[in-house]
Amino acid sequence: MSHMVIANRLHDGLVVFLAADGSWVDSIARGWLAEDEPDRTRALQRSMEAQYANQVIGPDLIEVTEQHGVRMPVSIREAIRAAGPTVQTGRNA
Amino acid sequence: MYRYDEFDQQLISERVAQFRRQVQRRLDGELTEDQFKPLRLMNGLYLQLHAYMLRVNVPYGCLSAKQLRKLADIARRYDKDFGHFTTRQNIQFNWIKLEDTADILAELGEVEMNTIQSSGNCVRNITADPLAGRAADEIQDPRVWCELLRQYSILNPEFSYLPRKFKFAVTGSPNDRAAVAVHDIGLRLHLNARGDRGFEVIVGGGQGRTPVIGKTIREWIEPEHVISYVEAILRVYNIYGRRDNIYKARIKILVNALGIERFRELVDAEWENIRDGQLKVSNEELARIDAYFKPPAYESLPDLDDELASLRRVDPDFDAWMTSNVAAHKVPGYAIVSLSLKAPGRVPGDMTATTMDGVADLADAYSLGELRVTHRQNLVFVDVKQEDLHTLWEQLTELDLAAANIGRVSDIIACPGLDYCSLANARSIPVAQDIGRHFAAAEKLQEVGELTINISGCMNACGHHHVGNIGILGVDKRGKEFFQLTLGGSSDQNASLGDRLGPGLPQAEVPQAIEKIVDAYINKRQDDERFLDTYRRVGIEPFKQAVYGPVNSKKQVA
Numbered sequence: 001m002s003h004m005v006i007a008n009r010l011h012d013g014l015v016v017f018l019a020a021d022g023s024w025v026d027s028i029a030r031g032w033l034a035e036d037e038p039d040r041t042r043a044l045q046r047s048m049e050a051q052y053a054n055q056v057i058g059p060d061l062i063e064v065t066e067q068h069g070v071r072m073p074v075s076i077r078e079a080i081r082a083a084g085p086t087v088q089t090g091r092n093a
Numbered sequence: 094m095y096r097y098d099e100f101d102q103q104l105i106s107e108r109v110a111q112f113r114r115q116v117q118r119r120l121d122g123e124l125t126e127d128q129f130k131p132l133r134l135m136n137g138l139y140l141q142l143h144a145y146m147l148r149v150n151v152p153y154g155c156l157s158a159k160q161l162r163k164l165a166d167i168a169r170r171y172d173k174d175f176g177h178f179t180t181r182q183n184i185q186f187n188w189i190k191l192e193d194t195a196d197i198l199a200e201l202g203e204v205e206m207n208t209i210q211s212s213g214n215c216v217r218n219i220t221a222d223p224l225a226g227r228a229a230d231e232i233q234d235p236r237v238w239c240e241l242l243r244q245y246s247i248l249n250p251e252f253s254y255l256p257r258k259f260k261f262a263v264t265g266s267p268n269d270r271a272a273v274a275v276h277d278i279g280l281r282l283h284l285n286a287r288g289d290r291g292f293e294v295i296v297g298g299g300q301g302r303t304p305v306i307g308k309t310i311r312e313w314i315e316p317e318h319v320i321s322y323v324e325a326i327l328r329v330y331n332i333y334g335r336r337d338n339i340y341k342a343r344i345k346i347l348v349n350a351l352g353i354e355r356f357r358e359l360v361d362a363e364w365e366n367i368r369d370g371q372l373k374v375s376n377e378e379l380a381r382i383d384a385y386f387k388p389p390a391y392e393s394l395p396d397l398d399d400e401l402a403s404l405r406r407v408d409p410d411f412d413a414w415m416t417s418n419v420a421a422h423k424v425p426g427y428a429i430v431s432l433s434l435k436a437p438g439r440v441p442g443d444m445t446a447t448t449m450d451g452v453a454d455l456a457d458a459y460s461l462g463e464l465r466v467t468h469r470q471n472l473v474f475v476d477v478k479q480e481d482l483h484t485l486w487e488q489l490t491e492l493d494l495a496a497a498n499i500g501r502v503s504d505i506i507a508c509p510g511l512d513y514c515s516l517a518n519a520r521s522i523p524v525a526q527d528i529g530r531h532f533a534a535a536e537k538l539q540e541v542g543e544l545t546i547n548i549s550g551c552m553n554a555c556g557h558h559h560v561g562n563i564g565i566l567g568v569d570k571r572g573k574e575f576f577q578l579t580l581g582g583s584s585d586q587n588a589s590l591g592d593r594l595g596p597g598l599p600q601a602e603v604p605q606a607i608e609k610i611v612d613a614y615i616n617k618r619q620d621d622e623r624f625l626d627t628y629r630r631v632g633i634e635p636f637k638q639a640v641y642g643p644v645n646s647k648k649q650v651a
Contacts, residue, residue, distance in 0.1 A: 008140055008144070010119075010120070010191065011120060011190065011191055011192050012144065012145075012190040012191065012192065013140055013141075013143075013144040013145035013189070013190065013191060014143065014144055015142075015143055015144075051126075053122070054119070054120075054122040054125075057126050057140060058126075058140075074572075075572060076511065076569075076572065076573075076574065077142075077511060077517075080142065080511055080512060080520075081142045081143065084143060085143070085512035085513060085522075086512055086520065086523060087440050087512050087520075087522045087523060087526065088440075089173075089175040089177075089440050089443040089444075089445065090168070090172070090173045090174035090175030090443075090445050090446070091173040091174045091175075
């Protein structure tokens, strides 16, 4: 199972993903897919460093699947977190 | 309405300045998230699934048109153009940036609003009958007591770090529209045989994972002593309440552990020490606060029963709206109008900035510039001339706020659920939308009559599912959302907790299940029985059979 690191950005709280270069991106498609245990360990270590550096809050390693080239977190909670609310009001609508 | 005096205004200004420094220290890295979290929560700032969420207090649900315009302005400039009215009569913004928060708090202060104690283990926004001061069935306007309690509890250092959050509700009417029995402390005004007013004090009610109907700790207390008696309760709770387990920390757990008799002994012993001290409410202080809630200068108008009856005869939609959305006012010639935020398919409680501005304009034009937020996530115009009802109905229809469903099956309470909330296990809003669309027909709503549905996305029960006539609880079962139904809950003067109907259902089956329950009720009801009356008379079995068949289906287990 592939994994990614998801977190909330400190200054605006928006959802971000750890990218391979250590930066944080707002698109799951551009995030770093950690395919094995050494990758997962490195991803978590980098995300913890980012948390200590006050870039992000609550980084978490989540399971991700890929279907027809589209990445999707396995759990409903993280899928909604990644894609946004499934209901719309205001400028979401 | 209450207006800030110079002390209130100074307090708010200082609080904003303090929080601005705290936010800056967090952004600069001087504070860790663990250090900052309790500070932001005390200012109503949560971190939810997608962003920061800011909860703004609407004290006992009272809002002016000017304040609503400011909320619209904040929604437009700092959020995604909408806000969400909550079951504590507050409003939440879902997409707030940390770096903007202090500016938002400063702008709220300009219109006498704040976010203080809208989160944290302290006394939260005090809720009340949304018809307070206007309802024809009222003994006394409870808002003066709410305001006294607000001033007493805001930034009260002794009670700023309670074992857990603490919620008050107050009703001045025998018909409880404030759900006082499911609050940490509920206050219910009564009249005795001599015509004196007194409070019944209910303690240890609540919902969440351990739902409890509160117990009456005192049948009668003179209003002048209510603050000192409340302090005695808070003090006993503060001393004896559990702090080792967040799930056992509410006052209901303490009351159940000690038993109401022992708890009462402890409170009474404490109260004896303080009852005649500085917390005794003087007539002068009461008059000072009461002056803010004096009724407006009403015009001398006749009731327009005949004229309205004629309009109702020719327009069934207006008739349906009058039946469900308009309530009796204590002053002849006036009416109380509920604005439904539950039109079929809408997100319960959500409102766009444009609609907020429109509502503010209508409040100015037709309700003396004031409105109320209800714990059922609707709004109320409390001072509408009967002669304006038809025009107002037409204008509310244009804003999609005239669904004739107040207290009906599609007037659904729904928490934000998994679409927004970091605690939720399942989505609430799409379920509410499905049911709303399923019961969109006005005739069906009126045929069914009074029936409340409350939906929570997890066992924390922010959607009050335990006290819905039909309650719906979202659960996660092996990674899938299921919905458990309960029947027979109520938060009125005869409050009760719902009984679980059976195994959970997938979302797609919920509207049909509700329809089967409704049909079973219509088959069983006698005369003008409400759903709740029929349920209490016939029990759960007919409804269980209607939904699951004669033998429980095993196809869904949750």
